[in-house]
């Protein structure tokens with residue numbers, strides 16, 4: 001398959017409709033809460049992002065970090081009714097709208113600076129210039145790079161349950177063991193979370209809402 005399926009959505013600071021200045025985080029949250037992410041005319045990848053695409057929400061400026069993941073339920077042409085519901089002042093001419101589903105806030109943001117050595121598209125780049133790789137509204141990334149961008153830092157060797165967020169150092173109250181564990185990505189499914197085994201076996205490594213609520 002040559003279709004790109006993993007993308008980074010880049011958000012900068014913006015303006016609320018009442019003119020209030022919003023940080024990149026506030027702007028991104030407003031879009032994610034509204035469930036619609038605009039694609040501007042001339043935005044890179046606007047024709048490649050389709051239903052089922054996996055998305056990472058990246059905040060530009062102030063270090064650059066990934067704060068959430070989502071999935072594209074659908075991509076539709078921009079419309080007047082979308083414009084009416086849009087929570088921010090439009091930054092440009094929207095061409096299409098990504099309708100988001102399965103939005104998950106990361107328990108701790110991933111600072112891109114700390115992952116430079118692991119991202120294939122930054123290898124060989126001047127370490128001080130990597131921010132350039134996150135311009136243009138969106139960026140297509142490989143599945144591996146997507147995982148690096150969306151997996152919060154963990155203690156070396158400690159695996160986390162994708163169902164409940166328990167880990168090697170903090171088992172579930174009733175005691176638990178790994179039904180599945182991948183030491184390389186530091187993720188697993190513990191014995192309290194058997195209902196997550198089927199999605200794990202289908203290749204889904206995303207952390208559930210419940211596991212993200214856990215204080216790691």
Ligand SMILES: [Zn+2]
Pocket residue numbers: 161162163164165166189190191192193
């Ligand atoms: Zn669990």
Ligand SMILES: [Zn+2]
Pocket residue numbers: 161164166167171172175176177190191192
């Ligand atoms: Zn557990």
